[in-house]
Amino acid sequence: MSLRRLKVTEGEPASPNPNVDGDDTIKAKRQTVVLGNGSEVVFIPRLISFDQAWKWFDYLDTQIAWTRPTIRVFGLSCLQPRDTCYVVSPGLPQLVYSGYQPRAYSWDDHPLLKQILEAVHKALPGSSFNSLLLNRYKGGNDYVGWHSDDEKLYGSTPEIASLTLGCDREFFLKKKKPSKTVQERRDEQEPASKRIKRNHADQHSFMLKHGSLLVMRGYTQRDWMHSVPKRSKVEATRINLTFRNVLEEPGATAAK
Numbered sequence: 001m002s003l004r005r006l007k008v009t010e011g012e013p014a015s016p017n018p019n020v021d022g023d024d025t026i027k028a029k030r031q032t033v034v035l036g037n038g039s040e041v042v043f044i045p046r047l048i049s050f051d052q053a054w055k056w057f058d059y060l061d062t063q064i065a066w067t068r069p070t071i072r073v074f075g076l077s078c079l080q081p082r083d084t085c086y087v088v089s090p091g092l093p094q095l096v097y098s099g100y101q102p103r104a105y106s107w108d109d110h111p112l113l114k115q116i117l118e119a120v121h122k123a124l125p126g127s128s129f130n131s132l133l134l135n136r137y138k139g140g141n142d143y144v145g146w147h148s149d150d151e152k153l154y155g156s157t158p159e160i161a162s163l164t165l166g167c168d169r170e171f172f173l174k175k176k177k178p179s180k181t182v183q184e185r186r187d188e189q190e191p192a193s194k195r196i197k198r199n200h201a202d203q204h205s206f207m208l209k210h211g212s213l214l215v216m217r218g219y220t221q222r223d224w225m226h227s228v229p230k231r232s233k234v235e236a237t238r239i240n241l242t243f244r245n246v247l248e249e250p251g252a253t254a255a256k
């Protein structure tokens with residue numbers, strides 16, 4: 001069997017890769033998953049080229065001031081099961097979650113983060129983010145449990161764009177249990193043989209690969225929860241960057 005090789009002639013300019021857009025991003029295929037009732041997820045499995053994504057990973061792994069804070073869950077203090085760091089534009093309300101107020105770093109502390117933000121803005125025309133919560137999962141024991149990012153400072157329909165660098169991890173979405181609708185209560189009164197099957201998917205999973213971007217939109221934080229569960233066989237590190245937009249406090253003047 002003969003192997004076909006690409007012939008590269010010395011001195012000739014490398015032919016531009018039609019799939020690469022600028023330095024960092026790939027003109028990537030995207031999938032939109034309509035979750036219903038005004039919620040949707042957009043998934044771009046390969047936004048950032050493989051090599052670029054590893055360069056970013058190496059920088060962030062070594063240069064970010066990672067911390068593993070103590071948080072409160074169901075009234076108990078525990079160590080957050082992943083490292084974190086928070087970056088936000090000046091003059092915006094403080095983020096507090098699980099009883100923890102992260103120290104707010106500036107975008108100027110890491111010019112690379114501004115470059116990554118630019119790549120994300122370019123991939124999502126019309127979207128705008130001013131804060132970034134970074135997570136570092138140092139192996140399969142690190143995780144994020146079921147939650148929604150429904151803090152008031154993001155408003156009622158926050159958009160959250162989540163970039164993965166490093167090890168692949170599974171990401172799950174599950175619908176919050178609504179109080180039963182009138183129709184559902186009626187359905188329950190029907191004998192089983194007459195019940196209409198309403199088959200709305202209320203769980204979704206995505207394999208978040210190196211260089212991928214997952215975007216949650218609309219009412220996803222109000223109506224759905226998400227998680228990255230433990231995986232006993234995973235040993236490698238994953239870095240995740242979640243870009244969010246913090247709303248200004250009403251009456252506050254924007255810092256220029």
Ligand SMILES: O=C(O)CCC(=O)C(=O)O
Nearest residue numbers: 135144149162228240242
């Ligand atoms: O690591 C991820 O993909 C998700 C992180 C997340 O949900 C969060 O930081 O709120």
Ligand SMILES: [Fe+2]
Nearest residue numbers: 147148149226
């Ligand atoms: Fe989240």
